[in-house]
Amino acid sequence: MLYRGDFVYTENLCDLTIRRDYLLAVDTEGYISHFDHASTTCSHSLISNESDDHIVLIPPGSFILPTFCDLHLHAPQFLYQGTxxxxxxxxxxxEYAFKAEESLDQDVNLARRVYTRLGERLAENGTxxxxxxxxxxxxxxxxxxxTMQQIGIRAFVGKLSMDISTRPTYVEPTHIESLASARSFIDRVAAFISHIPDHARLVEPxxxxxFVPTCSDALLQGLGDLAAKTGVRVQSHLAEARDQMKVVQESRGMSDLEVFERRNFRVLLDTEQAIAHxxxxxxxxxGRxxxxxxxxDRGVCVGxxxxxxxxxxxxxxxxxRWAVGVARLSEGARLERSEGQAQARVSRDKAADPLIDTRGISVDWKEALYLGTRGGALALGLDSGVFKTGAPFDAQQICVFNPSTMPYGTGPLDFFDSGDGYLDLSPEVIEKWWCLGDARNRTGMWIQGKRVYFG
Structure with a gap:
C-alpha cells in the first residue's frame, strides 16, 4: 500500500519535521518499506507499478502523524471516567477505584462492554x-x-498484584497466591497470542x-525476582500524593522509591526506567x-x-496541553521565588543547577507533541513515533482544513487568512491544530499497517 501526501513527526525533542509530498510504502506485514519524496526515481517506480486502489492520496489540508502513546491508563476506571x-x-x-475494579471482576459482560468502548474511544482519539x-x-x-487485540490497539496489559487492601473483598489472599496469579497471567497471554503472526501481536503482559501501600515486602520481592527472570515489564506508582507518601513512610519507615529499590527493582530503576507524566x-x-x-534535561525517558x-x-x-500549561505555571512560580531571593542565594542556586536557571523549566508544544508520540513509543520499547524504513506504520490522519470550505477549517479550526483557500502546512497551522483540535480532525488511524479507525 502506498500513501502520498504530507507527513509530520518529531523524531527529537525539539525538532518538528514536516515532509511535504512524500511517498510512504507499507509492506504486507505492516512495516514501512519506503519513505522519500514523491519526485524521486524510486518513488516514481513504486507509483507506476502499483494499482490505483493501492494508492492513498492524502488531500490538501490533511497530514499523516504518528499515533499517540498513553503510558498510564486504568482500564476498569473508564467505567466512571469524569466523576x-x-x-x-x-x-x-x-470510594471509587476499588469498587469499579471489583465490579468488573464480578461481571464479565460488564467488563467486555467497558473494554470494548474503551478501545473504540482510544482509536477515536488517536491512541x-x-x-x-x-x-x-x-x-x-x-x-x-x-479486546485490545481485536480492535487493533497496541496494549500492554497489567494484571494488578495487591495482597493488602482497605477493601476486604478486593484483595489477593496472600503474596504467594498473588505471585502465582501473576505468573499464570503471563503464561496465559503468551498462549493467547501464540497463534498470531509475530508482526500482528499487539498485546503483552x-x-x-x-503501589507500595497495597503490596507486602514479600510480594514486591517476588515480583522483582519474576521481572528479572522473565524480562516482563513492570509498572507502578511512585510518590503520587502527600497522603500516599505519608502512608508509606509510616508503614515502612522509608519512601516508596526506597522500598522498590530494596526489592530487586534496582536494575530497572537504574537502567530502563521511564516516567509516565x-x-x-x-x-x-x-501536592507538587x-x-x-x-x-x-537529565536524559530521563518520559512520555x-x-x-x-x-x-x-x-x-x-x-x-x-496540560503538560505545557503546568510547566508554565511552575516556571512562573520559580521566577517569582528567584526575584524574592537575595543575590547571594540566587548565585548559589545558579552554581548548583545552572541549566535550569538559564533555560527555565517551561516546555513548548513541539516538545509535548514529541512526548505524546515518539517519547511514549521509546518508553514502551516501540520503534514507532516516526516515519522511517523498517518502522511499523502506526499513524493517524489529521484534517485541518478543506480548501473548498475555507476560511472555515475542520472541526473547531478556522483560518481567516487563507487567501485563495489554501494554506501551506506550516508549523503555525500544526500548532493551531495542537491547541484547538479534537476527534473531529481525525479521519483515520492505522496500526501495523492495518486501518483500525475510519473518521
Whole structure:
C-alpha cells in the first residue's frame, strides 16, 4: 500500500519535521518499506507499478502523524471516567477505584462492554499504544487483552498484584497466591497470542504492583525476582500524593522509591526506567507537579499518560496541553521565588543547577507533541513515533482544513487568512491544530499497517 501526501513527526525533542509530498510504502506485514519524496526515481517506480486502489492520496489540508502513546491508563476506571475527583487520593481509591475494579471482576459482560468502548474511544482519539492497569482477576485482564487485540490497539496489559487492601473483598489472599496469579497471567497471554503472526501481536503482559501501600515486602520481592527472570515489564506508582507518601513512610519507615529499590527493582530503576507524566491527575491529587524540564534535561525517558480516571480525559492531546500549561505555571512560580531571593542565594542556586536557571523549566508544544508520540513509543520499547524504513506504520490522519470550505477549517479550526483557500502546512497551522483540535480532525488511524479507525 502506498500513501502520498504530507507527513509530520518529531523524531527529537525539539525538532518538528514536516515532509511535504512524500511517498510512504507499507509492506504486507505492516512495516514501512519506503519513505522519500514523491519526485524521486524510486518513488516514481513504486507509483507506476502499483494499482490505483493501492494508492492513498492524502488531500490538501490533511497530514499523516504518528499515533499517540498513553503510558498510564486504568482500564476498569473508564467505567466512571469524569466523576469523583473531589477527594484526596487514598479516599478516592476506596470510594471509587476499588469498587469499579471489583465490579468488573464480578461481571464479565460488564467488563467486555467497558473494554470494548474503551478501545473504540482510544482509536477515536488517536491512541495507538497504551500501558494499562487492569484488575486483580486473571480472566478479566484476559478479556482486556483480547479486546485490545481485536480492535487493533497496541496494549500492554497489567494484571494488578495487591495482597493488602482497605477493601476486604478486593484483595489477593496472600503474596504467594498473588505471585502465582501473576505468573499464570503471563503464561496465559503468551498462549493467547501464540497463534498470531509475530508482526500482528499487539498485546503483552506487564507486572503491576499497584503501589507500595497495597503490596507486602514479600510480594514486591517476588515480583522483582519474576521481572528479572522473565524480562516482563513492570509498572507502578511512585510518590503520587502527600497522603500516599505519608502512608508509606509510616508503614515502612522509608519512601516508596526506597522500598522498590530494596526489592530487586534496582536494575530497572537504574537502567530502563521511564516516567509516565500525567499532568492532569497530578493537578488533582499531587501536592507538587513533576518538574518535567529537569527530567528531560537529565536524559530521563518520559512520555505522557491520561491516568483515567484520576485524569478525566482519555485524549492524549489534553495531556499534551496540560503538560505545557503546568510547566508554565511552575516556571512562573520559580521566577517569582528567584526575584524574592537575595543575590547571594540566587548565585548559589545558579552554581548548583545552572541549566535550569538559564533555560527555565517551561516546555513548548513541539516538545509535548514529541512526548505524546515518539517519547511514549521509546518508553514502551516501540520503534514507532516516526516515519522511517523498517518502522511499523502506526499513524493517524489529521484534517485541518478543506480548501473548498475555507476560511472555515475542520472541526473547531478556522483560518481567516487563507487567501485563495489554501494554506501551506506550516508549523503555525500544526500548532493551531495542537491547541484547538479534537476527534473531529481525525479521519483515520492505522496500526501495523492495518486501518483500525475510519473518521
Amino acid at each position: 469523583g475527583l473531589h477527594l484526596p487520593l487514598m479516599e478516592w481509591l476506596n 495507538g499504544a497504551v500501558l494499562l492497569y487492569g484488575t486483580i482477576k486473571e480472566e478479566t485482564n484476559l478479556i482486556l487483552a483480547e 506487564v507486572l503491576t504492583p499497584r 500525567c499532568p492532569l491527575s497530578n493537578a488533582y491529587f499531587s 507537579q513533576l518538574i518535567l524540564r529537569e527530567a528531560l 505522557l499518560g491520561t491516568d483515567v480516571a484520576g485524569g478525566y480525559g482519555i485524549d492524549i492531546m489534553g495531556a499534551m
